[in-house]
Amino acid sequence: MKKLITLEINGEQHELALEPSETLLQVLRDELGLVGAKRGCDSGGCGCCTVQVDGQAVYSCMQFAHALQGRTVKTIEGMSQNGELDPLQAAFIEEGAVQCGYCTCGMIMTADEFLATETEPDDQQIRHAIAGNLCRCTGYQKIVTAIKTASARR
Amino acid sequence: MSLTSVTGYFTPEDNEEVLGLLQKYGDGAMIVAGGSFVHGLDARDLLNGIEVLIDIRRLGLDKVTADSEGLDVGATVTFSELQKISEIRDSAAFGAVRDALNYPPTQIRNVATVGGNIAAACPYFDLPTALAAVGAIVKVQGRGGPREIGLQDFFAGLFENNLEDSEFVSGLYLPLPPPRSASAFIKFETNANDLAIVNVAVGVTLDESRVCQEARVVVGGGVAETPVRASSSESLMQSEELSDELMRQAGEAVQSDLQPMSDHRASAEYRTAIAKVLTERALQRAVARIQL
Numbered sequence: 001m002k003k004l005i006t007l008e009i010n011g012e013q014h015e016l017a018l019e020p021s022e023t024l025l026q027v028l029r030d031e032l033g034l035v036g037a038k039r040g041c042d043s044g045g046c047g048c049c050t051v052q053v054d055g056q057a058v059y060s061c062m063q064f065a066h067a068l069q070g071r072t073v074k075t076i077e078g079m080s081q082n083g084e085l086d087p088l089q090a091a092f093i094e095e096g097a098v099q100c101g102y103c104t105c106g107m108i109m110t111a112d113e114f115l116a117t118e119t120e121p122d123d124q125q126i127r128h129a130i131a132g133n134l135c136r137c138t139g140y141q142k143i144v145t146a147i148k149t150a151s152a153r154r
Numbered sequence: 155m156s157l158t159s160v161t162g163y164f165t166p167e168d169n170e171e172v173l174g175l176l177q178k179y180g181d182g183a184m185i186v187a188g189g190s191f192v193h194g195l196d197a198r199d200l201l202n203g204i205e206v207l208i209d210i211r212r213l214g215l216d217k218v219t220a221d222s223e224g225l226d227v228g229a230t231v232t233f234s235e236l237q238k239i240s241e242i243r244d245s246a247a248f249g250a251v252r253d254a255l256n257y258p259p260t261q262i263r264n265v266a267t268v269g270g271n272i273a274a275a276c277p278y279f280d281l282p283t284a285l286a287a288v289g290a291i292v293k294v295q296g297r298g299g300p301r302e303i304g305l306q307d308f309f310a311g312l313f314e315n316n317l318e319d320s321e322f323v324s325g326l327y328l329p330l331p332p333p334r335s336a337s338a339f340i341k342f343e344t345n346a347n348d349l350a351i352v353n354v355a356v357g358v359t360l361d362e363s364r365v366c367q368e369a370r371v372v373v374g375g376g377v378a379e380t381p382v383r384a385s386s387s388e389s390l391m392q393s394e395e396l397s398d399e400l401m402r403q404a405g406e407a408v409q410s411d412l413q414p415m416s417d418h419r420a421s422a423e424y425r426t427a428i429a430k431v432l433t434e435r436a437l438q439r440a441v442a443r444i445q446l
Contacts, residue, residue, distance in 0.1 A: 001161065020163035020207070043193040045347050046260065056234070056264040062190050063265070066163035067209050069418035110260060132259020 002148075005069050009034070024063035026051045030076060036076035036105040040134075047133030050106035051075045057113040059128030059132075076105035079112070087153040088112055088146070097146035099137035107133050111147045115154055123148070157196060162206035169295055169324075172210060177209030179206050179299075180233040185322045186212050187230045188265035191274050200313055215269070215324055229269025229293075229322075233258060233281075236268060246443035247288065247330060250337035250355040250436075254284035257341050269323040275315045277415075278349035282309070283374030283381045284339040287355035290328050293301065293317070296321035309380035310361040332367070334446065335359040339441035340432045341375065344419075350375025351420045354408075354432040356440050358396065364446060366391045371404065371437075373429050377414040384411035387433065396441055 004015040009032065016031060025042075028034040028051070037060050040048035044059040050061045052074040079086040088108050091097070098104050107130060114121070114129040121129070126144045135143060166172045172359050176183055182205040186192060188211075195201050210220040215228035225241050225248070233255045242248050242255070257280055258266065271281045273294060285305055292308045294301050297320050305326075310316045317323070337357035340352045353375035369391040374381035387407040394400055414425035 003163075021157040021160040044190060044196065044262065047259070050261055058262045058265055059190070059261045062193060064163055064186075064207065064209070067165065067189065067211070069165070086195050094370055113260065129260060134347070 003066055005057045005065055007068055007070075008072045010073070010075060011043065018065045020064070020066050023061055024051065024053075024058075024065055024068060024073065025060040026061060027065050028073075034075050034077050037109075038102055038105065040102065044083070045134075046103075047106040047110065047130075048103055050109045050133060052109055052113060055113065055116070057110045057132075074109070076108060079108065086112070087113070088150040091146040091150035092143070095136065095142050095149055096144040097142040103133055103135040107143055113152070115147070115151050119151060119154075120153055121148070157192070157201065157204075159201070159203075159205065160207055162207060163209065165209045165212050167212050167305045169213065172208060172213065172295075172322060173297055173320055175206070176210050176322070178259045180319070182206060183192050183208055185210055185273065187267040187270045188232060190262050191270065191276065191290075194276070195274070195313070198313070202241070210269075210322065211267075212399045213324075218383045223332070224327055225297055227268055227326045227328065229325045230267045231269075232265035233268070234260075237263070246336035246440075246445075247357075248328060248337065249443050250284040250339035250357060251281070251328070251438065252356070253339035254280040254341070254353075257343070259347055262358055268326055272305070272326065272399050273315060273317070273323045275309050275311070275313050276349075277312060277374065277379050277381075280339065280341050280350060280353050280375070283372050284337070284355045285326065285328070286372040286374075286381045286383070287337050287339070287357040288328055288331070289357070289369045289370070290326050292323060293325040293327060294321050295324040300324065302327070306381070306383065311380040331357070334361065334444050335368075336440040336443035337370075338436045338443065340436045340439070341433060342428050349419075352377060352409040352414075352425045352428045352432060354429060354436045355435045356433065356445075358391070358437070358440050360396060360441070360444055360446065362446055364397075366394050366396045368392075369404075371408060371411075371433060373408060373412060373433070377412050377425050377429060378417065379415075382412060384408045385432070386411050396437070398438075401434050401441070406439060408433045
């Protein structure tokens with residue numbers, strides 16, 4: 001049975017009638033048209049669907065929407081401020097850390113939480129931090145470089 | 155993840171409400187917390203007949219309290235939260251728990267709970283192996299009140315635990331071992347997001363002259379339906395000086411304690427060979443953590 005759930009998404013309040021089986025990923029993509037988070041493996045193995053709930057990176061394909069009553073969600077669409085890209089987004093473009101782009105939004109949301117506490121990470125720490133996000137194009141090096149570049153600017 | 159058979163998601167506020175829901179829905183109910191293994195159960199066809207999910211994260215079981223005897227960990231404490239507790243982060247005694255918590259990716263550590271990781275009774279998980287090596291006790295809540303079960307006795311088999319109907323895991327107790335104790339855990343996996351092919355946890359207590367007072371060797375990650383105590387490896391070390399050579403022999407001895415599963419992920423022979431190596435390495439790591 002549908003239940004009314006209140007969620008803050010990228011600073012906006014939403015009141016949504018949702019089925020108990022619905023996941024946060026379905027809500028974002030199908031109800032709200034926020035298609036930055038991707039549906040990859042749909043089972044918590046690839047990281048394309050990563051968003052933040054109360055500042056913590058999570059696989060949105062595994063989050064039951066009914067469990068999120070009153071929580072705060074941030075997606076890639078909430079990263080830029082006043083039309084300016086976040087330094088992480090800008091660094092991904094500058095360093096060419098994108099090929100097909102399918103993993104990018106998840107990578108950035110994971111890196112965003114990581115850089116909130118690690119100000120000068122080394123390569124190994126960055127690789128450990130993004131271990132839950134698969135990229136099948138880049139070989140990761142440019143992604144690691146982009147996150148390092150962004151860390152110096154935040 | 156599409157769980158179309160699920161028609162209700164409850165977020166009860168107290169034990170009574172949980173027990174009432176368990177009684178009402180019986181086998182059609184499943185307790186959840188972080189929800190990070192629900193898809194794993196679904197993929198194995200273990201959600202057949204589940205109509206309602208009961209999320210116990212509003213019961214206040216998200217706290218860790220330490221006293222001189224040990225550490226009391228609520229069932230819904232997440233991996234990330236437990237990692238930040240100083241008794242886990244800094245102690246040699248609970249080193250195996252610290253090691254095991256560091257393997258899953260951030261997105262899992264932020265939601266997966268210690269209670270859920272135990273209750274799922276999944277043979278490939280890491281934390282149960284580590285917790286068995288530190289002698290963890292499972293705390294259970296039910297109609298008849300609370301009770302405690304040793305972790306080893308909690309597991310009944312493949313995805314089966316020994317909870318009665320209308321019982322749920324409310325937390326864990328980690329008893330603090332004597333001085334000069336340490337533990338360590340190592341997982342063997344094919345990639346960062348994979349379940350274990352083999353994992354090993356050891357816990358040792360030494361005296362001032364490096365003589366082993368107690369040794370626990372636990373092998374999990376798919377070697378059997380539940381984590382296995384390697385008793386011949388343990389008894390080899392008992393009351394002996396824990397030299398490099400003895401740790402090597404303890405690794406060798408593990409092989410006779412195992413009858414691993416063969417599956418699409420690894421053969422029994424491969425798992426046995428890996429367990430031998432990991433045991434020796436875990437022992438070396440644990441002993442290095444002890445300041446004599």
